Amino acid sequence: MDLQPLPAFDDNYIWLLRDADGRALIVDPGEAAPVLAALADAPPPHAILLTHHHGDHVGGVPELLRRWPGLAVIGPHDERIRFASERVGDGDRIEAGPWRFDVLEIPGHTLSHIAFHGEGLLFCGDTLFSLGCGRLFEGTPAQMRASLRALAALPGETRVCCGHEYTVANAAFALAVEPGHPALRERAAQARALREGGRPTLPSTLASERACNPFLRSDEAALRAAIETHAGRRLDEVEAFAELRRWKDGFRA
Numbered sequence: 001m002d003l004q005p006l007p008a009f010d011d012n013y014i015w016l017l018r019d020a021d022g023r024a025l026i027v028d029p030g031e032a033a034p035v036l037a038a039l040a041d042a043p044p045p046h047a048i049l050l051t052h053h054h055g056d057h058v059g060g061v062p063e064l065l066r067r068w069p070g071l072a073v074i075g076p077h078d079e080r081i082r083f084a085s086e087r088v089g090d091g092d093r094i095e096a097g098p099w100r101f102d103v104l105e106i107p108g109h110t111l112s113h114i115a116f117h118g119e120g121l122l123f124c125g126d127t128l129f130s131l132g133c134g135r136l137f138e139g140t141p142a143q144m145r146a147s148l149r150a151l152a153a154l155p156g157e158t159r160v161c162c163g164h165e166y167t168v169a170n171a172a173f174a175l176a177v178e179p180g181h182p183a184l185r186e187r188a189a190q191a192r193a194l195r196e197g198g199r200p201t202l203p204s205t206l207a208s209e210r211a212c213n214p215f216l217r218s219d220e221a222a223l224r225a226a227i228e229t230h231a232g233r234r235l236d237e238v239e240a241f242a243e244l245r246r247w248k249d250g251f252r253a
Contacts (some may be wrong), residue, residue: 001119002025003161006034011165012056013202015123017099018042025049025096027116027123028163032060034121046059046097050084050114051125057163072096076105078112087113095164106151108144109134117154122206124151125163130204131187132170133215135249141242146216152216156207166193167201172253174214177226177244184212218244 171188
């Protein structure tokens with residue numbers, strides 16, 4: 001199994017998973033050119049998986065369908081994704097080539113956002129980032145918190161394949177919240193070294209995210225205290241998560 005993050009736009013990743021014959025599974029192709037270049041000499045792909053409707057995750061699909069007519073496009077129940085040939089929701093299982101994935105509904109970033117989990121991989125779009133989480137464009141803090149908790153409950157060795165290269169910026173915020181966190185400081189240094197070397201910081205692992213990502217740990221006493229100090233008041237669990245997300249929205253390194 002060959003897993004490859006293809007850079008797109010300024011900071012997106014399109015994920016390619018290839019089998020032994022070179023046939024690919026394409027995840028969230030916001031633009032077609034990187035996919036067409038990577039698969040120029042490859043046999044036809046197995047399918048396209050889509051996590052949500054935003055253009056930087058689906059915009060390349062029409063051109064890919066012109067290149068490979070009839071290619072399966074699997075996405076959420078969202079009519080804004082007009083070209084989906086199969087729509088899936090929570091508890092569904094999909095087959096694409098030799099791989100099997102379970103579908104999880106993870107609203108928050110968008111209301112119809114889904115993730116694909118299987119083969120030791122998690123394609124989570126813009127819900128969970130390395131050391132961060134997505135903005136709440138459509139969902140509520142309670143929805144996003146519940147979605148992140150569901151993802152955090154998956155096996156620790158799961159590789160987190162998210163949609164953007166945000167790790168260094170997310171690390172700067174996380175360290176502003178928890179400057180004395182040793183595992184976070186180590187992860188931040190690793191991320192900087194990878195980017196300085198021109199390499200992606202992804203995939204991460206859920207074990208690393210559970211240890212370092214503040215959005216998966218907003219219920220922990222020390223982190224909750226830092227959030228409450230920033231807010232200037234006592235907060236319940238959902239309020240603490242919401243305040244952390246607002247803090248991040250206004251943060252400038």
